[in-house]
Amino acid sequence: MYSNPQKTDAAAGTAALQIRDVRKRYGSLEALRGVSFDIAPGEFFALLGPNGAGKSTLISIIAGLVGADTGSVAVMGHDTVKDFRAARRKLGVVPQELVFDPFFKVRELLRIQAGYYGCGKESWPWIEEMLERLDLASKTEVSMRALSGGMKRRVLIAQALVHKPPLVILDEPTAGVDVELRRTLWAFMRELHAQGTTVVLTTHYLEEAQELCSRVAILDRGAVQVIEPTPQLLARHPYRFLRLKLAGGAQLPESLRELVTANVEGVMELKLETRRHPIGAVFEALRSAGLAIEDVQTREPDLEDIFIELTGHKAGNGR
């Protein structure tokens, strides 16, 4: 079983991840402009942002793969530069890119990876458990180069977890993967989280972040725009959406047209600010214009709406 990796660190009150004023330039481009935040042990945290926001740069700095120009990062209290080895042992990163050694077989690769962290045969039962859980049991003797993209991603996930790190960072783990792997991965991560693992996730699928993560940071142009518990972020926007289809394909009265945010085959979506446009007033305007409603639905704003409002970008999964 996966023993609780968090107990000692949580008891000591140490942040799982502490980021202090991290800056990074690539030539004239400021990829990170002074990023600071903490993640507490046991959080399921979403790091979101449009393309180019700086998420992967920040993750590479946390993993010690890229150096920050200034600032510091500590994983479970271990500085990622001064105390690199200890910090690295506390961290598992599932990278966005499929990077692997093509010649190793799956089980062999995982055992070697465990060895890098100083874990010997005592880690083998955990490796076998992960092979089962990630549906890799039939691939243990297959070499990496012969695996499909989805299977390679499963191995990368196992590779990141091989030393049972208390902090796991997943960089776009579900980009381009099938529904089955997505389900397997989230069930597995939820279980590890329930046992004490701190999880940080970047994703363009905001419904995943909304469902899984208790707190969200939105990074944009190298800076943290917002960092809040998910329910608070969802609740602070005083509007809702009304989807309407009018009988006979009729058009809306002039006074309501400015509220339309989408119109697909006669189904219109209106964004209603709760105070300025009470729903009753919309129905009243339709009734006095002699218009009949064929279908109606309301929808609360979700993380995707809030992301668009804050960054001016779609997160990437469309709707």
Ligand SMILES: Nc1ncnc2c1ncn2[C@@H]1O[C@H](COP(=O)(O)OP(=O)(O)OP(=O)(O)O)[C@@H](O)[C@H]1O
């Ligand atoms: N090695 C590099 N050399 C030069 N510029 C880089 C390098 N790595 C990243 N950048 C630039 O830094 C900015 C931040 O990139 P980064 O990959 O961190 O963003 P991201 O939020 O992870 O984006 P995505 O969601 O597309 O992965 C981008 O403008 C990118 O082009």
